[in-house]
Amino acid sequence: MSTAVCRRSLLDRFAAALDGAAVARGVRRFVSTGWPYALLAVLAVYPATRSWRTGLDPLVDFGRELYVPWRLAAGDVLYRDVAYFNGPLSPYLNATWFKLFGANLTTLMVANLAVLAITTALLFRMLQHITTRGAALAATALMPLLFGFGNYGTIANYNFITPYSHELTHGLLLALLALASSWEVTQRGGRAALVAGLFLGATLLTKPEIAVAAAAGVGTSVVALGVAEGTATVVVIRRLTLAATGTLVAPLIALVLMTSAMPLPEAFEACTAAWRMAAMAEIRQLDFYRECVGTLDLGMSLRKIFISLAQVAGVIAVAEVLDRRVPSDRRRWLALLLGLLGGFYLIVHGYYWPIVERGLPVWVAALVCWWAWRVWVNRPAQGDAQGESGLTLDPVRPQRDPALRGRGGNLLNARRLAWCVFALALLGKIALFSRVMHYGFVLALPAAITGVVAAIDWLPRRAWVRRRRATLPWLFLPLLAIYLFAYQVQQARHIHRDVQLGLTVEDRFDSDVNAAAAGEALAEIVSRVAPDETVTVLPEGVMLDYLARRSAGTKYITWMPPEVLFFGEAAMLADLAASAPNWIVLAPRNLGEYGYRAFGDDYCVQAAQWIAAHYETAAAWDDGRWRLMRRRASDPRGS
Numbered sequence: 001m002s003t004a005v006c007r008r009s010l011l012d013r014f015a016a017a018l019d020g021a022a023v024a025r026g027v028r029r030f031v032s033t034g035w036p037y038a039l040l041a042v043l044a045v046y047p048a049t050r051s052w053r054t055g056l057d058p059l060v061d062f063g064r065e066l067y068v069p070w071r072l073a074a075g076d077v078l079y080r081d082v083a084y085f086n087g088p089l090s091p092y093l094n095a096t097w098f099k100l101f102g103a104n105l106t107t108l109m110v111a112n113l114a115v116l117a118i119t120t121a122l123l124f125r126m127l128q129h130i131t132t133r134g135a136a137l138a139a140t141a142l143m144p145l146l147f148g149f150g151n152y153g154t155i156a157n158y159n160f161i162t163p164y165s166h167e168l169t170h171g172l173l174l175a176l177l178a179l180a181s182s183w184e185v186t187q188r189g190g191r192a193a194l195v196a197g198l199f200l201g202a203t204l205l206t207k208p209e210i211a212v213a214a215a216a217g218v219g220t221s222v223v224a225l226g227v228a229e230g231t232a233t234v235v236v237i238r239r240l241t242l243a244a245t246g247t248l249v250a251p252l253i254a255l256v257l258m259t260s261a262m263p264l265p266e267a268f269e270a271c272t273a274a275w276r277m278a279a280m281a282e283i284r285q286l287d288f289y290r291e292c293v294g295t296l297d298l299g300m301s302l303r304k305i306f307i308s309l310a311q312v313a314g315v316i317a318v319a320e321v322l323d324r325r326v327p328s329d330r331r332r333w334l335a336l337l338l339g340l341l342g343g344f345y346l347i348v349h350g351y352y353w354p355i356v357e358r359g360l361p362v363w364v365a366a367l368v369c370w371w372a373w374r375v376w377v378n379r380p381a382q383g384d385a386q387g388e389s390g391l392t393l394d395p396v397r398p399q400r401d402p403a404l405r406g407r408g409g410n411l412l413n414a415r416r417l418a419w420c421v422f423a424l425a426l427l428g429k430i431a432l433f434s435r436v437m438h439y440g441f442v443l444a445l446p447a448a449i450t451g452v453v454a455a456i457d458w459l460p461r462r463a464w465v466r467r468r469r470a471t472l473p474w475l476f477l478p479l480l481a482i483y484l485f486a487y488q489v490q491q492a493r494h495i496h497r498d499v500q501l502g503l504t505v506e507d508r509f510d511s512d513v514n515a516a517a518a519g520e521a522l523a524e525i526v527s528r529v530a531p532d533e534t535v536t537v538l539p540e541g542v543m544l545d546y547l548a549r550r551s552a553g554t555k556y557i558t559w560m561p562p563e564v565l566f567f568g569e570a571a572m573l574a575d576l577a578a579s580a581p582n583w584i585v586l587a588p589r590n591l592g593e594y595g596y597r598a599f600g601d602d603y604c605v606q607a608a609q610w611i612a613a614h615y616e617t618a619a620a621w622d623d624g625r626w627r628l629m630r631r632r633a634s635d636p637r638g639s
Helices: 002-017 020-051 062-073 089-101 105-127 133-140 142-147 166-182 190-203 208-229 233-247 249-259 264-271 273-278 287-293 298-325 328-348 353-377 407-426 445-465 472-492 513-528 542-548 561-567 569-579 605-614
Strands: 499-501 509-511 535-538 583-586 615-621 626-631
Touching: 020 105, 020 133, 020 142, 020 472, 062 089, 062 105, 062 542, 089 105, 089 166, 105 133, 105 142, 105 166, 105 445, 133 142, 133 445, 142 445, 142 472, 166 190, 166 208, 166 407, 190 208, 190 233, 190 249, 208 233, 208 273, 208 353, 208 407, 233 249, 249 264, 264 273, 273 561, 298 328, 298 353, 298 472, 328 472, 353 407, 353 445, 353 472, 407 445, 445 472, 499 513, 509 513, 513 542, 513 583, 513 615, 513 626, 535 542, 561 569, 569 605, 605 615
Parallel strands: 535 583
Antiparallel strands: 499 509, 583 626, 615 626
C-alpha cells in the first residue's frame, strides 16, 4: 500500500511539473533572466572547440602549472620540496583536483573551464549593477570571444584554460568576489565588509598585482559608498577595519598550515615570496619586464599611446558630429554604416588593432576622475547622513539614469568609481604597454570591459541628458565586432596541430613543428630514465618531467633569469649538487627577451661548469641543441 501511495505521489509530482502554467512561468523566468547566460555559453562553443588542446609550449611556463600540483598531490610540500615564488593557493587547489579526478591535463583544463564560466557569470552580474543589461552583455561577451580562449601568439599560455599562472585566473575571480561583496556594504554594513576582506585576503595568496588591485577596488568601494550615502566617518572606518581584519584570515590560515611542514620563519618567507620577488629591483630591470610595462622603449610607448588616444577620440568626435548635424531618423543607420565601412577599410589595409588598447590606462583614469567628482558633488548634505542601512543593490534599468542625482544614483556612481579604480590598478604592470594579449588576458580585462561599457552606455547617457539620441553605440558596436573578428583571424593563424605530445589521451596536446625536438626529448626520457630515477630539464622544461611522470629530483625546477636572481645561483647549485639527479636534459631556450644569450654562456656559468664536470652526454639531437646527460659512473653522487 505504501508503495502504491509513493508511486501515486511521484506521478502527481511529475504531472505538476508538466503543468502548462508552471512551464510557462519557467520559460518567462528564463527569458527574463537566464537567456544572457545561455548566450554567453553559446558564444564560448566555437573558440573553445577550435583551441582545445592546441598551442601549448613544452618548455615555457605551463609545464610548471602541471608539474607542481602533480608533485603536491604525490606528497611533496610546496616551498620545502618544490621552490615556488607565487602564493600557495593555486598549486594546492589544483593538487586537490588532481587527487579527486586524476592528475592529468584534462582535469586541469576542465577545472579551468569551470573557473572561466564562474568568472564570466559573476562579471555579467556585477556589470548589471553599474550599467544596462545590454551594455553588460556586450562587455561580458569579450570573455568567451577575446580573453577566455585566446591564443594570439606562438604560445597558448595566456588564456583562462591553460594560463601561464593560475594565480592570475584564480586571483581575478577572488578579486571580483571581494569587489562585489564590498558593493553590499550599504545594505549589509560591516558583514559585507568582512566578507570582502575574506576574499581580499585570499588574493594575497595569489599574485601581488591582483591583490593590490583588489585592495584598491575594495577600499575605494567602502569609502566611496560611505561618501555617496552620507555615512558617518566612524562607520566608514569601522567597515574598513572589518575588511582589513578579514584580509588577515586566509594568510594566517596558510601560515599555520605551512608551519606543520617547516619552521615558522621559513613558512613566513614562503608565503611572502611573491611580494619579495616583486620588490626586487634586479628583476624589475630585466629587459623582459621593462618591455612588459612599456619602459624599455619609452618614446615608442608614449607615441603609441598618443596614437591610440587620437584614434578613439576621432570615433567619439564622429559620433558627436552625427548627433549634432544629422536628423535623428537617419542618424543611427548612418552611424552603423560608417562603423561597418570603417572597420572593413581598416581590415583591408592591415590595420594593427592592438594599438587601440594602448590608451586604456588614460581613458580609465579619466573615468576614475569623472566618477570621483560625481560622487563628491552629489554627496548628501550633512543632515542627510545615513547609518548602516542602505538601498538594495538593484541592476541598472536602461529607461532611467540614476547617475544624475539622488542617493540611489550616487551609490551607482560610487560602484562605478570602485570598478574603474580596480580596472586602473590592475593595469599597473602593463601601464605603458596596455594590451589584451600576453599578460593582458587578465590585467587588461576589466579595463577593456570598462571601455565597452563606457562607449555603449556611460558616454551616450551624457548625450541623452542633452535630449539627443546618441549614435556612439551604433558607431562603436560594428567596430567592436570587426575588432573581435580580427583577433579571431589572428588566433586562427596560431592554431597548430603539427606535432602531438603526451603519453596518454588525457595528457595529449597539439603543438607546432618546433615542438618536434621536445617530443624526441620526451621519447628519450621515457626510454632511458627509469621510473624511480630523476631527470632535471634546464634551464626550463619541467613539462617533460610531468608528461614522462619522472620527478625532477631537485627543489628548483626552473633556472630562468628571474628565478636565478630571486633564489640565487649559489643556493640553486648547492641544491642541485646535493640532490644530484640521475639525468639532466639541456634544452635550448631563447633568453634574448631577458637580455642574456644562453644558459652557461653569460648566466649560470658556474652551474654549467658543474654539470660538465659531473655529467656526460648520453644522447644529442636537433643538431646538438638538445642533450640528455647521465651522471658519471665514477661520481655516483655528482659531488
